[in-house]
Amino acid sequence: MNLQRIWNHDLAYSFRRSPVTIAAAALTLICMGGALFAPWIAPYNPFDASSLDLNAAFSPPTWSAQGSPNYLLGTDDQGRDVLSTILYGARISLGVGLASVLFAMVLGVSLGLLSGYFGGTLDAFIMRVADVQLSFPAILIALLVDGVARVALPSDSHDEIAIPVLILSIGVSGWVQYARTVRGSTLVEKGKEYVQAARVIGRPALAIMLRHVLPNVTGPVLVIATIHIATAIITEATLSFLGVGVPPTRPSLGTLIRIGNEYLLSGEWWITLFPGIALVTLVLSVNLLGDWLRDALNPKLR
Amino acid sequence: MNSALLKLEGIGKDFDVSRPWLNRVIERAPRQLLHAVVGVSFEVRKGETLALVGESGCGKSTLARLIVGLHAPTRGRIEFDGIEISNPEAHVETARLRRRMQMIFQDPYASLNPRWRVHDIVAEPVRVLGLAKDEAEITARVAELLRQVGLAAEDGEKYPHEFSGGQRQRISIARALSGRPDFLVCDEPTSALDVSVQAQILNLMSELQAQLGLTYLFISHNLAVVSHVADRIGVMYLGRVVEIAASQELLARPRHPYTRMLLDAVPDLEMSGRQRTPVAGEVPNPLAPPSGCAFHPRCPHANARCSSESPKLVWRGETASACHAVEENRI
Amino acid sequence: MTSGAILEVKDLRVEFPSRHGTLVAVNGVSFSIAPGEVLGVVGESGAGKSLTGTAIIGLLEPPGRVAAGEIRLEGERIDNLQHEQMRRIRGRRIGAIFQDPLTSLNPLYTVGDQLVETIRTHLEVDAAAARNRALELLRDVGIPAPNARIDHYPHQFSGGMRQRVVIALALCAEPRLVIADEPTTALDVSIQAQIIQLLKRLAHDRGTAVMLITHDMGVIAETADRVAVMYAGRIAEIGPVREVIRAARHPYTVGLMGSIPKLGVGAGKHRARLVQIEGAMPRLNAMPAGCAFHPRCEKCFDRCKQERPEPRRVGTNLTACWLYDEQRTAQA
Numbered sequence: 001m002n003l004q005r006i007w008n009h010d011l012a013y014s015f016r017r018s019p020v021t022i023a024a025a026a027l028t029l030i031c032m033g034g035a036l037f038a039p040w041i042a043p044y045n046p047f048d049a050s051s052l053d054l055n056a057a058f059s060p061p062t063w064s065a066q067g068s069p070n071y072l073l074g075t076d077d078q079g080r081d082v083l084s085t086i087l088y089g090a091r092i093s094l095g096v097g098l099a100s101v102l103f104a105m106v107l108g109v110s111l112g113l114l115s116g117y118f119g120g121t122l123d124a125f126i127m128r129v130a131d132v133q134l135s136f137p138a139i140l141i142a143l144l145v146d147g148v149a150r151v152a153l154p155s156d157s158h159d160e161i162a163i164p165v166l167i168l169s170i171g172v173s174g175w176v177q178y179a180r181t182v183r184g185s186t187l188v189e190k191g192k193e194y195v196q197a198a199r200v201i202g203r204p205a206l207a208i209m210l211r212h213v214l215p216n217v218t219g220p221v222l223v224i225a226t227i228h229i230a231t232a233i234i235t236e237a238t239l240s241f242l243g244v245g246v247p248p249t250r251p252s253l254g255t256l257i258r259i260g261n262e263y264l265l266s267g268e269w270w271i272t273l274f275p276g277i278a279l280v281t282l283v284l285s286v287n288l289l290g291d292w293l294r295d296a297l298n299p300k301l302r
Numbered sequence: 303m304n305s306a307l308l309k310l311e312g313i314g315k316d317f318d319v320s321r322p323w324l325n326r327v328i329e330r331a332p333r334q335l336l337h338a339v340v341g342v343s344f345e346v347r348k349g350e351t352l353a354l355v356g357e358s359g360c361g362k363s364t365l366a367r368l369i370v371g372l373h374a375p376t377r378g379r380i381e382f383d384g385i386e387i388s389n390p391e392a393h394v395e396t397a398r399l400r401r402r403m404q405m406i407f408q409d410p411y412a413s414l415n416p417r418w419r420v421h422d423i424v425a426e427p428v429r430v431l432g433l434a435k436d437e438a439e440i441t442a443r444v445a446e447l448l449r450q451v452g453l454a455a456e457d458g459e460k461y462p463h464e465f466s467g468g469q470r471q472r473i474s475i476a477r478a479l480s481g482r483p484d485f486l487v488c489d490e491p492t493s494a495l496d497v498s499v500q501a502q503i504l505n506l507m508s509e510l511q512a513q514l515g516l517t518y519l520f521i522s523h524n525l526a527v528v529s530h531v532a533d534r535i536g537v538m539y540l541g542r543v544v545e546i547a548a549s550q551e552l553l554a555r556p557r558h559p560y561t562r563m564l565l566d567a568v569p570d571l572e573m574s575g576r577q578r579t580p581v582a583g584e585v586p587n588p589l590a591p592p593s594g595c596a597f598h599p600r601c602p603h604a605n606a607r608c609s610s611e612s613p614k615l616v617w618r619g620e621t622a623s624a625c626h627a628v629e630e631n632r633i
Numbered sequence: 634m635t636s637g638a639i640l641e642v643k644d645l646r647v648e649f650p651s652r653h654g655t656l657v658a659v660n661g662v663s664f665s666i667a668p669g670e671v672l673g674v675v676g677e678s679g680a681g682k683s684l685t686g687t688a689i690i691g692l693l694e695p696p697g698r699v700a701a702g703e704i705r706l707e708g709e710r711i712d713n714l715q716h717e718q719m720r721r722i723r724g725r726r727i728g729a730i731f732q733d734p735l736t737s738l739n740p741l742y743t744v745g746d747q748l749v750e751t752i753r754t755h756l757e758v759d760a761a762a763a764r765n766r767a768l769e770l771l772r773d774v775g776i777p778a779p780n781a782r783i784d785h786y787p788h789q790f791s792g793g794m795r796q797r798v799v800i801a802l803a804l805c806a807e808p809r810l811v812i813a814d815e816p817t818t819a820l821d822v823s824i825q826a827q828i829i830q831l832l833k834r835l836a837h838d839r840g841t842a843v844m845l846i847t848h849d850m851g852v853i854a855e856t857a858d859r860v861a862v863m864y865a866g867r868i869a870e871i872g873p874v875r876e877v878i879r880a881a882r883h884p885y886t887v888g889l890m891g892s893i894p895k896l897g898v899g900a901g902k903h904r905a906r907l908v909q910i911e912g913a914m915p916r917l918n919a920m921p922a923g924c925a926f927h928p929r930c931e932k933c934f935d936r937c938k939q940e941r942p943e944p945r946r947v948g949t950n951l952t953a954c955w956l957y958d959e960q961r962t963a964q965a
Contacts, residue, residue: 013652193413197477200370200405201427202397215417357821358792466913467678496677496848496914501892501907508906523822526851526894530907553896567823569851571878571895584791584824 014296024288031282035090042084043072047250052079058263061270074270076259082270085256086278092252093282096166097233101225103171104232108178109221113209115179116186127183130176138173138231139238145169146244162247170235177224185217219297226290230283237279253279306345306381307485307517308369313378313388315339315364319589336589338364340541342378343615344622346485351511351518353532353549355525355564359588361541362521366489369519370405371396382485401431404478408490410470414462420473421458424448427481447476452506468499472506479510487519492527504531525568529553537561540588540596547621557623559601559633595626603627638665639809639842640689645702645712647681647688647866649917656917658684660866661702663944666810666842671833673857673874674846677889679914681866682846686812688712689844690729691719707809725755728803728841732815734795737802738787744771744798745783748805755806770801774831793824797831804835811836814846829856850893854878862886865915865925867941872950882952884930885910924955932956 015021034041045051057079060067067074073082111130115123133141149165189195190213198208237254239245241261246252251259253275260272317336320326326333339361346352354362367373369380371387380388382403387396404427407413414423424444427433434440445455451472462470471491478486491507492500508531511518522528528535529549536546537560545558556562563582583600586592594611598604607626615624627633647659659681666672676682688699691711704712711722723729731737739747748767752758758766764783771779774797787795796816803811813832817825833856836843845857853860853874861871862883870883881887891908912929915921921928927937936955944951945958 193407193409194415196367196372197405197407197413197474198415198426199372200400200403201430201481202401203426203430212415212418216415357823468913497850498677498889498892498910499913501894501909502911504894505906505909524894525822526896529896530894563823565896567826568896569826569849569855571851571854571890571893584793585821 021292024285027285038087042087044081044084046080046085076271089253096236099167100170104174108175112179112182116183141173142169223294230286304347307348308346309381311379313342316376350533353520353528353535356538360538403485404483406488410467451476545623640666641705643703646700648700668840671843671857673853673860676863680863728808728811730813774801812844876949
């Protein structure tokens with residue numbers, strides 16, 4: 001597959017023609033780049049407690065009257081540089097977002113495949129569990145998982161395992177949409193003759209599911225995942241905002257927004273605003289990318 | 303006369319199409335069973351092409367799937383080369399025999415996995431059945447098969463969507479042949495193809511049968527097509543076999559009234575201007591089949607016995623028909 | 634081309650601009666249909682016959698468009714009309730029957746409702762008169778017990794009955810032209826025979842012109858008065874149905890007729906091989922120069938590869954083939 005073919009491929013063509021998508025992709029890349037290279041490009045390390053200078057707390061951004069040239073976007077209540085915290089926080093937000101989506105995807109796709117292929121009692125059971133879960137808001141599920149974890153695990157390890165528990169809880173709250181979509185697609189593919197041909201050849205059910213059905217049902221999964229990343233990031237931000245997400249020593253964008261929220265009305269607007277803009281930019285550009293992908297992959301619109 | 307390669311005795315298949323349990327309890331609706339195949343018995347002889355003809359709902363596709371093992375029969379017995387394969391207990395034995403049968407499907411667009419390359423599609427039976435030692439042998443075999451069905455060896459690198467309907471059907475045939483089967487079940491293999499492409503595929507299948515000594519069970523709704531490929535023809539109606547005869551015999555002297563109706567309904571391309579008796583009625587709902595002989599509401603020769611007693615398939619020499627009127631020599 | 638013709642199509646050209654270039658799906662097609670006549674348009678998939686019908690009804694989806702040619706309904710041009718004008722003509726003067734009776738009817742409304750709605754959209758009648766008309770139509774198309782069935786939903790009818798309802802729907806505003814696109818393909822063969830008889834009778838009784846589009850030559854043989862054979866967006870041969878079927882001139886038509894399996898004496902495997910035309914219909918983006926059929930034609934010679942033949946009169950038919958060029962036959 002040489003570069004020429006990739007450039008001329010239908011997807012690439014549709015991408016090139018949409019300025020909004022190109023902008024969204026660029027922004028996503030910038031956000032991801034910033035998050036990835038945070039340790040190297042951030043002026044300070046906000047997680048290193050020893051580097052914090054409480055005297056510098058509540059400095060406004062550089063361009064305003066009392067701003068300091070050291071802190072481009074100002075500092076928060078503990079003297080952390082807002083810009084650095086945004087970069088490091090984005091790291092956590094993106095990391096948690098991507099990991100939880102991956103978890104939800106693997107869990108949901110597997111259950112959807114099993115459900116659709118075998119049908120019967122297994123299908124009924126899985127779908128009823130899904131239905132029950134759908135009647136709860138995702139945040140509640142995440143809170144539930146989080147709460148159970150806190151109770152079940154020793155309290156001094158909370159901080160280390162907070163992030164894996166967070167990934168688990170957001171993942172568990174989000175598997176249903178993958179399962180349902182994959183189940184529907186599996187039901188359709190199962191009835192197609194190439195699956196019957198594989199059965200006539202004598203392949204076992206697992207081989208058919210993984211090698212024949214799975215490649216044909218992943219299309220919509222990709223689209224859901226892209227949009228789910230945005231939702232996962234927001235969920236993490238919400239949980240952190242509520243105080244049950246990441247530990248306070250390693251703030252994510254949500255934590256920042258929460259911290260800043262308390263000081264919004266007393267004049268320190270920059271602590272909430274800049275992380276807020278960063279979050280919105282990240283989520284919006286990922287959403288737009290997902291929209292483009294969905295339309296580009298839709299065979300009916302092509 | 304050749305020995306029977308496939309033998310069916312009293313095969314029946316019921317599908318439970320009842321409404322969900324909750325609905326049944328609330329509405330007090332009874333269980334509903336769809337009798338897709340009822341009391342089918344016939345044999346397919348080695349080297350011949352037996353065709354099964356019928357309209358929608360006659361059960362021919364279900365029967366095809368019962369034979370290759372995609373469904374399990376509700377009752378009855380299937381024997382392949384003298385050994386029973388319908389016993390759900392005897393997995394290993396059955397699997398070994400089933401390898402000698404393959405199936406070709408109707409829809410050329412759905413019968414090939416769109417994400418697999420043609421090479422892998424055709425090689426799958428070879429790999430699964432362990433018929434080749436290494437990749438090189440597999441590649442050689444795939445190339446040989448593709449050439450045999452009229453494609454090029456390089457076509458193995460392409461994906462199904464790059465081919466036309468007729469070419470895809472050729473790929474399906476190549477796949478079916480790669481496991482070296484004796485017996486091919488062909489479920490409407492040319493119904494979705496244009497007429498000139500159909501001619502190519504039918505000719506190809508004929509040649510392959512002669513070259514490889516294959517036995518075909520050919521399923522179709524098109525009597526004209528079937529008259530070109532079959533040695534013997536079986537006619538099905540609402541899950542039952544109503545007539546079996548050698549092709550020439552069936553077309554020249556159809557016995558069962560439904561066969562006569564089917565023949566009459568074939569459009570007259572010779573433009574002989576023959577007057578066709580208008581066909582009466584439609585195929586009844588398989589969920590509520592008529593009592594007695596399933597065909598009696600549409601039959602011009604039905605009498606009281608026909609509405610109460612279901613006729614059995616009666617053999618006279620090489621021809622069988624399930625009709626009271628024929629049995630009583632009324633028609 | 635008579636002036637009394639209901640439909641006249643001249644040099645119709647339907648194009649699809651795409652990023653790979655413009656694809657010409659219908660390339661210079663001309664024919665006419667007289668009142669009460671059934672014209673069969675037959676061809677294999679990709680020949681452009683359905684698109685021709687769609688273009689005439691005015692339902693071409695963009696980016697497809699009528700790039701050239703004229704379509705005249707009872708003398709008036711309809712290919713260049715505004716959306717709203719075409720909408721009024723559709724249904725009132727042109728009726729359409731499509732392949733799948735299941736999706737042609739709205740499952741949420743009774744058959745009576747759909748008939749009455751169509752009648753009242755195009756004719757100035759009140760509800761009672763419309764209902765009477767609907768009942769009459771149902772009787773005409775052979776639905777038993779129309780008084781009861783008019784209030785049934787589409788799913789309560791069998792396939793064949795549904796198609797009859799669709800025919801009734803197409804006829805209810807008394808159109809002058811009916812375009813039927815594969816009306817019997819989804820039906821069982823015994824029902825097909827009933828439906829095509831019905832279409833033929835209705836056409837002759839009411840003087841409606843019918844354009845019957847199908848790939849099934851058998852249906853054409855039974856129903857059509859004249860037939861046009863299409864290949865790769867062009868008409869290969871057009872003439873009275875008997876002449877085209879029994880005495881085809883164009884090599885494609887000859888090959889097509891030969892490849893159709895026929896019932897007859899001497900059935901079974903040991904009959905002669907079916908005639909097979911090698912190759913396949915060219916794709917729209919790989920159209921051969923000159924005659925579109927030349928790569929597959931046994932009788933191809935030099936001129937065929939360079940110049941495209943136009944339909945010319947050969948006996949009773951119009952045939953687009955250089956074999957029948959007057960100069961050539963004069964030399965022979």
